Amino acid sequence: MNLSDAIDDMRDPAAAERLSSMIERYQPLPGIPDEFIGADGKPRDMWMRYLNALTNLGSEEIGRRFAAADRHIRDTGVFYRSYGEAKERIWPLSHLPLLIEAREWRGIARGVGQRAELLERIVADVYGEGRLISAGDLPAAAVVGSPDFLHPLHGVSPPGGKFLQFLAVDLGRGPDGRWWVLGDRAQAPSGAGYALANRLVLSRAFPALYRDMNVERLAPFFHDFRVGLSTLADRSDPRICLWTPGPLNETYFEQAYLARYLGFILVEGGDLTMRDGKIHIRTIAGLKRADVLWRRIDGDYADPIELNSQSRLGVAGLVESVREGGVVLANALGSGVLESPAILSFMPKLCRKILGEDLLIPNIATWWCGQRAERAQVLQRLDELAVAGAYGNPVLRFPQNQPVVAGLLSAEERARLVGFIEERGVDYVGQEVVNLSTTPVWIEDRLTPRPFVLRVYAARTKDGWSVMPGGFCRISDRADARAVSMGSGVQSADVWVLDEKPVEMVTLLPTNDTARIRRLMGNLPSRAADNLFWLGRYLERVEATLRLVRCLAGRMVNTDAETGAAGLTVSKVVSLIVSWHAAPKSKARDLLTLCAIALHGEDEYGSALCLMRDARRAASFIRERLSSDTWKLIDDLDRSLGAARKPVRSEVEASEQADAALRVIAAISGLAQENMNRGAGWRLFDIGRRVERAINSSRFARMFAGPAAPFDDLEVLLELVDSQITYRSRYLMGVELNTVRDMVMLDPFNPRSVAFQVDRLDEHLEGLPVLSDDGMLEKPRRQVVKLRAEVTTAVAADLDAERLLQLEKQLLDLADSIASRYFLQGPHNARADRWTGLA
Known part of the structure; x- marks a missing residue:
């Protein structure tokens, strides 16, 4: 059946017309295999089934589904970076999947499984007995010439005796229609997380189509991989970590995504330390043993003592821990040597030598x-x-x-x-020279052939090698591409392996009654605690700046705002904005420009935009701990404040922009209160918010609640701490100094007062773990208990400028003590007491 016959057989004329317009200009490249059109010039049945179902949706519905997929990617923050860039790029997902029949996929899986076993035998020999080199089957120079051959690991056998746990093979279809291996990825294979994200997006956009096409699920593969890693540890309930180079890595999103999906702890090198031959995570509860590290950093950077001394990503003493069997690494250090094209040239001969058979999938x-x-x-x-x-x-x-x-x-x-x-x-x-085969992509409402590379993943399980039924497909934007990497213009496609029969729904969620119940995520790494704390502080700083701008804009409407007592009050608001580096002093007399810069300025680190970018950066470091709704709000606010440095044409517009941003801040706070699990992470986030709010309120009170403060000052103070309605519902006689001071500073029932923040800080610190069970209060808790007693017993009339300044300094000291105790600095680096145990 050719294309015309396939279209004529369709019963729905409208659908037939849509399909005709979609494929009428589809022309495979001369001499290049195509996934849609077979070697006989006829469309493949699986593609016609897919396209028929797609066109039956109608043009408008197809567009709506594609737009929903794009929106989901943007809203959930799926991104990547090109090598050497700091800018995040929106993930470029192709709207069409790559389709492969299960029968053909079984051949791919056998070939990849064979190659995985061959690579394991090679790397084990290279770092072990060296028989291949001594027999002349593998030249020594082809091995030791590679910078990925790590001499300190020679003779070191990993726990369990296996070097490879997870690897990838890049495939392309050759001119003869057969699959060929383009390269092996054994160092730290990337893309599996993006394959998961692609699947989630397309299966949500086209649920019925996904189900009816009998697409094989990915969850069993990842379940078996997770179980396989667990069996390598010497404890029944091991702690498995995904070791990332950090948020600036090109594929950080997928690392965080995989950590969340698999239930692993996302760690950086700074989170880890070697003690007594074992690797531990620095957590807010002290050092906790890490049993398995699934690494995403190059082996050479793993240990600055024995490997690359310039590395800031590694863990000092890691190689020694590996020698002593104190930690399992997936993959083993030094396995990157397998990626050398020099090794690729010997693979056919080595396969016959080691496995006694030819390669099932030859390499180029x-x-x-x-x-x-x-x-x-x-x-x-x-x-x-x-x-x-x-x-x-x-x-x-x-x-x-x-x-x-x-x-x-x-x-x-x-x-x-x-x-x-x-x-x-x-x-x-x-x-x-590699001429890649082509697959259909959707360009301007029709199909167009584009070259692609398919990355297939294999994982070691308790039953041997398992191959993911799908993969990571990269599609070039150029018809003559000879190689594809995730750079500008390249798309990624989901890979659908189509079974002959309906596929059972599978999930990584436990489904039996024996699953262990967990109510908390476990120990919080110090790095995550640090970023949660600062996310809370930055959001509170953004809110304070926005309230100052709204307050100033509101008073600009009054024609008398710059005269008399009102003028002095306005000058104090301006002074705060300038002293917080939200706007330059040179703009102090141009109030409208001052408001614009305080909202959207890129050169003032205290502006709402710059503070929001700081908040977004902190959030990006803990992306795996934030809900998609929270991330969307953070991203929306960042883009809104930075949208082409919005013009501010009037004081009303300034007030409205501040109002809109404050509503998003309120939504983020609401999500945190309603949706975040009440574990240590939520406590540190709320501690950041509370301590920053208390500091800001003390500063506002010191500025606007001094002796003989005028009416306008007190009104501004109530506005800045969002307590006007509460005050007026309680006091009928109008604003008065001591009553305002009490409500802003000492009232434990006012959720915006300093006293309320201190009470919450005490509760949170009491709920956090301690390093020692000796009954003594740790420094942050001692400080907050003392501060709580002082605030509880204080009298509003005694809160002069000196006393307010003292309270502000105490809050700043408390913030420093919290950082020293719980984050990657100071006393937390000390080893936890023996009683706590290095569990």
Whole structure:
């Protein structure tokens, strides 16, 4: 059946017309295999089933579903970074999946499983007995020449004796229609989290289509992987961590996403320390043992003592802990040597040598130029080959890991390349030029073929290697692409493996009555506690700045605002805005410009925009601990305040913009109060908010509640602490100094007062874990107990400027003590008492 016949067979004329317009111009590239159109020139049945179901939805509904998918990606903050960039990019999801029949996928799974076992045997021999090198099957230079070969790990066998727990294989379909291996990823394979995110987005956008196409689920694969990691530890209830390079890593989102999905603790190198041969996490409850680390950092950066001394990502003493069997690493340090293109050239021979069989999925033909005959062959065929670095090193002026098609070079560059290969051939490999097959993508309401690379994942389980029924597909925006990486213009597609029969719904959530009940997430890492605390503080600072701007804008409406007592009050508000570095002093007389800068200024670190960006940065470090609704609000407020530095044309507009931002802040606070689990994380977040609010309220009182404070000052103070309605419902005689002081500073029933904040701080600190069970109060708790007693027994009439300043300093000291005790600095680095145990 050709395309025309397939369309004519459709019963719905409208749907047939939509399908015709969608595919009428679809032309596979000459000589290139295509996933939609078979070698016989006919559309594949699975694609016609999919497209028929899609077109039956109607054009408007298809557009609505695609828009919903894009909106979900944006709202949940799915992002990536290009290498070397700090800017976050919205994840570029293709609206169409890559379809593969289960029968074909079973062949892929067998080939990837075979390759995983082969790679395990190779790396075990390289760091073990070295029989392959001694027998001449694998040249020593091809191994030790790689920067990923870690000499300190030679002779070290990992716990359980297995080096690889999780790996990936990049595949492309060759001109003959067969799948070919383009490269292996054994160091720290990326993309699995994005594959999960892709699946979630498309299955939600097209639930019926996803179900009716019998798409195989991903959850069983991840469940088996998680169980496999658990069995490697020497404890029945191990603590498994996902070790990330940090929030600035290109794929940080997927690392946080995977940690949340699998229930792992997301840690950075600074969260970890080696004690007594074991690795521990620094938590607010002291040091807690980490049994398994699923690492996403390169092996060379894992230990600054024995490996790369310049690394700030690693853990001092990690290699020693590995030697002593104190921690399980997935994958083992040094496994990155398997990714070298130099090793790729020996895979066919090694497979026959080690497994006694040919590769089920061959890799692209590769010749390592460290051997005389192979070097001569590469130089002889140079114009028809691609040249790549043998160990990931760059070739000529081209970026790292990017092959160079020698036939496209200038005569001068070609001559230089020949000289490099002749002088030091060990650094280069020659490879057949890869022409990637194509898959349909949706461009301007019709299908267009684009080249793609498929990354397939394998995980070690208690029953052997398991291959994910799906993967991570990268699609180029260029029809002639020879390689695909996640750069500008590249899309990612979900991979649907289509079974012949309905697929059972599977989830990682436990479904039997024997599942262990947990009500808390466990010990909170100090890094996460730090960022939760500062997220709360930054949000409170944003709110304080917004209230100042709204207060100033409201008084600008009054024509007498700049004269008499009212003018002095306005000058105090301006003075606060300037002293907080929300706006420059040079704009103090231009009140409208002052308001605009305080709202949207990018050069003043105290502006609402800059503070919100600080809050968003803190939130991005703990993305796995925030709900999607919370993240969406934070992202919305950040974009709203920074939207082209909004013009502020009037005091009314300034007030309205501040009002809108304050409503979002209130929504974030509401979500935190209603949706966050009442564990240590919520307590640290609320502690940050409470301590910052108490500091700001004390500062406001010191400015506007001094002796003989005028009516306007007291009105402003009540407005800034959001207590006007409470005050007027309680006092009928109008504002008076001592009653205002009492409500703002000492009233334990006013949720905006300093006394209320101190009470909550005491409750939170009492609920946090201690390092020692000796019955003694830790420093932050001692300070807050003393402060609570002073505030409880204080009298409003005695709260002069000196006393208010003293309270403000006590609150600042309390914030410092909290940081020293619970975060990555100061006394928390000390080892927890023996009684607490390094559990």
